[in-house]
Amino acid sequence: xxxxxxxxxxxxxxxxLLPLALRTSTQASPSRDEDWRDHLPWFxxxxxxxxxWYSATVESSLTSERRxxxxxxxxxxxxxxxxxxxxxxxxxxxxxxxxxxxxVTAILLFxxxxxxxxxxxxxxxxxxxxxxxxxxxxxxxxxxxxxxKEFPFFLDxxxxxxxxxxxxxAALEQAVTSxxxxxxxxxxxxxxxxxxxxxxxxxxxxxxAARVSLPAVTNFVAAVAQAEQTGGSLGExxxxxxxxxxxxxxxxAEKLANQAPVKMLFPLIALLFPTTFxxxxxxIVIQLLEAGVLSLF
Numbered sequence: 001x002x003x004x005x006x007x008x009x010x011x012x013x014x015x016x017l018l019p020l021a022l023r024t025s026t027q028a029s030p031s032r033d034e035d036w037r038d039h040l041p042w043f044x045x046x047x048x049x050x051x052x053w054y055s056a057t058v059e060s061s062l063t064s065e066r067r068x069x070x071x072x073x074x075x076x077x078x079x080x081x082x083x084x085x086x087x088x089x090x091x092x093x094x095x096x097x098x099x100x101x102x103x104v105t106a107i108l109l110f111x112x113x114x115x116x117x118x119x120x121x122x123x124x125x126x127x128x129x130x131x132x133x134x135x136x137x138x139x140x141x142x143x144x145x146x147x148x149k150e151f152p153f154f155l156d157x158x159x160x161x162x163x164x165x166x167x168x169x170a171a172l173e174q175a176v177t178s179x180x181x182x183x184x185x186x187x188x189x190x191x192x193x194x195x196x197x198x199x200x201x202x203x204x205x206x207x208x209a210a211r212v213s214l215p216a217v218t219n220f221v222a223a224v225a226q227a228e229q230t231g232g233s234l235g236e237x238x239x240x241x242x243x244x245x246x247x248x249x250x251x252x253a254e255k256l257a258n259q260a261p262v263k264m265l266f267p268l269i270a271l272l273f274p275t276t277f278x279x280x281x282x283x284i285v286i287q288l289l290e291a292g293v294l295s296l297f
Contacts, residue, residue, distance in 0.1 A: 038081045047094050051087040058086040075211040076140045078183060092132045099128025144214055147183040151216055152249050154184050155242035162235045168224075169195070187212055202228075216245055 040048070062070075062085060070085035083091070103124040112118050157178050161171035173192060179185040187208055194204040202225055209221040220241050227237040 040082060044083065044091070047091060050094055051083070051090050054090050055084070055086050058089050059084075062086060062089075072210070073136055073140070076143070076213055077136045078139070078143050078186060079136070080211075088132065088136075092129060095131055096125065096129035099125045099131075102128075143183045144212070147187075147212060147214060148216060148249070148252070150179070150182055150184045152242060152245040154179060154188070155220075155238060155245055159235065159238050159242050162238060168234055183212075216248065219244075 044051075067085050070088055071080070074080050074083065074085065074088060103121045106112070106121045106124075107118060110117075112121060154175055157175040158171050161174040162168065164171075166174060169192075172188060176185055176188050176192065190211075191204050191208045194207065195201060199207075205221045205224060209218045223237050223241055224234065226232070227234045
């Protein structure tokens, strides 16, 4: 009990004194232009004051390699216009502090004495520290899955627009406007913004492939770059890309369909078969008991 109270007091003091220490050591960063941000979820809006407060200190402590790695993770998750790498580290620390506070509160509130219960409550702290990274990986995986699903349709619209007489940029704008909001629409809209800002098409394409990190997009970027360098027909290249992406989507769906019986095997064995055996075997056992057969054993 006393150890838990000491931990609670210590965590409270750290939460209260850390802002004062950081404020005295570094000046608060000037207010940045917030127009570049997308709409933040409620949790990020709640921790936004902490991100403004500590962003300058955390930013100065980041190495260039660490910053680039975190930025690549945020780009893949589609959060590049929500938070910066320094703010992501702040969110991780805030969530860790919340996990420690929840663990201490649970120990004090429920008066835990058993070492197993205390260990389970204490495990909330490291799990909460890892939760932002796990959430980013989950969002990245979901985003890549949706990208692979929508990308063939995007290529079909792009090919139709180019066959109608539009150039690559105009056809790309037409394809982007025809898509609903999603990862494909967001990434190619960002590509168009970078191109309008003066970035070279090849560089913008390479940055697009690096953000998405999918073989289909990498092949698409390489095919477009090769067609521009060799002077080949870009429409035929895009048509081949669309055909290949549709085939890959069909093969991926066929693979998932073939995996379905294997995934259904364990639920059948664990849930359906025991129930079936009970339904079939119960009348037999009752008849054997009435006949006195089981009493012999």
